[in-house]
Structures are given as structure tokens and as C-alpha cells.
Amino acid sequence: MDLSSYTGIIFDMDGTLVDSMPAHLEAWEKTCAIHEIPFDREWFYNLGGMPSVRIANEINRAFCQNFDVERLANTKYKFYDEIIHKGEVIDPVYQVLLDNEGSKKVAVGTGSRMFNAEPLLDQTGILPMLDALVTADDVVNHKPNPDTFLEAAKRMGVEPHDCVVFEDTELGQRAALAAGMDCYLVVDGEITTLTKAPR
Numbered sequence: 001m002d003l004s005s006y007t008g009i010i011f012d013m014d015g016t017l018v019d020s021m022p023a024h025l026e027a028w029e030k031t032c033a034i035h036e037i038p039f040d041r042e043w044f045y046n047l048g049g050m051p052s053v054r055i056a057n058e059i060n061r062a063f064c065q066n067f068d069v070e071r072l073a074n075t076k077y078k079f080y081d082e083i084i085h086k087g088e089v090i091d092p093v094y095q096v097l098l099d100n101e102g103s104k105k106v107a108v109g110t111g112s113r114m115f116n117a118e119p120l121l122d123q124t125g126i127l128p129m130l131d132a133l134v135t136a137d138d139v140v141n142h143k144p145n146p147d148t149f150l151e152a153a154k155r156m157g158v159e160p161h162d163c164v165v166f167e168d169t170e171l172g173q174r175a176a177l178a179a180g181m182d183c184y185l186v187v188d189g190e191i192t193t194l195t196k197a198p199r
Helices: 021-035 041-046 052-062 069-082 091-100 114-123 147-156 170-178
Strands: 008-011 105-109 132-134 163-167 182-187 190-195
Touching (some): 008 091, 008 147, 021 041, 021 069, 052 069, 091 190, 105 147, 114 132, 147 163, 147 170, 163 170
Parallel strands (some): 008 105, 008 163, 163 182
């Protein structure tokens, strides 16, 4: 993998840099059980990158419900907080971070909120390596909109077209391409294809 043409690298967090998606899915599964919402693991996984409040909106839309989205999201946060071990780093992606720390600007752009993202990145030792961290609290329009990645580029002081993104969902990949950034897709913990942004 040749990253020499890029000045900045932006990583998604959940499912890309840290294997925390199982913890999120477990929290959603418990939330769904309480509210008698059908739980489809793949459907929820594909919404990775969206803040929990937006996922709650998607639940209302998909299942023709009218849940209080803040309450639904807060229930999910509670279950997530109760999970002690939230996941290990994903080695191939973490190695990219280690190989480029210091020589390139590095950021995390996540759909998680700051109160979830910061402790997880701190616990895994990633936080001190970052030049920027952008969470769901830092932007109004979340993935698949490009705002998360554009804000990360801005905070790193790097032009968007000089950044490459690592993502594990099609939603996140769409956000990266919309930001004018090339994107590597991470599938089952392995780095796969590079998709080039339209120039």
C-alpha cells in the first residue's frame, strides 16, 4: 500500500480502527429487545458511522414507529457503557497508523459522540497519536455527508484532496468520496480496495 501521495490520513473508529462494532451491536440488540423492535445485525452494521440518534430516526422510518429518538439513543448508550471491554485495535489498520504517525497528519472522524470516542481511543492508546479528532458532536451533517471528514482535514491543516480515508461501511465510504478523498474499505478487519474520489 503506497500512501506517499497523501499528506493526511483519516480513520473511522468503530469497525475500522477499533473492533468495537460488536459492542455497539450488542447494545442495540438489548435496546431493540426492550422496545420490541426487530433486530437485524447486518442492517444495524450498515448504519455504522451514524450517530445513535440518527440510527433511532432510521428505526422509526424503517419500522413505521414513533419512538422518542433521544430516549432510544440514551438507552443504547446505557447498554454500551455497561460493556466493560469494548474492543481491541484492528491490527492491519492500526499498523497503518503506527507506520505514518509523525510523518503524516493523522485524524479520527467518527459517528460516535465525544463521550464514547475519547475514552475508547484513550484506552487503546490511540488518542495521543492523533492530530485531530472529529466526533458526532462536532458536525451537524453526519455520514454519508462529507462534513466529518472535511472538518478533520481542516483541523489537520490539510487539503481534502491530499487526504485518504479508511472506512468499514459503504455509508462512510460515500462520505469520504463526497469530501473529495480517496478511500480504503476495511472488510472483516482487512484492508481491501482503494476507491478514488472523482477529481
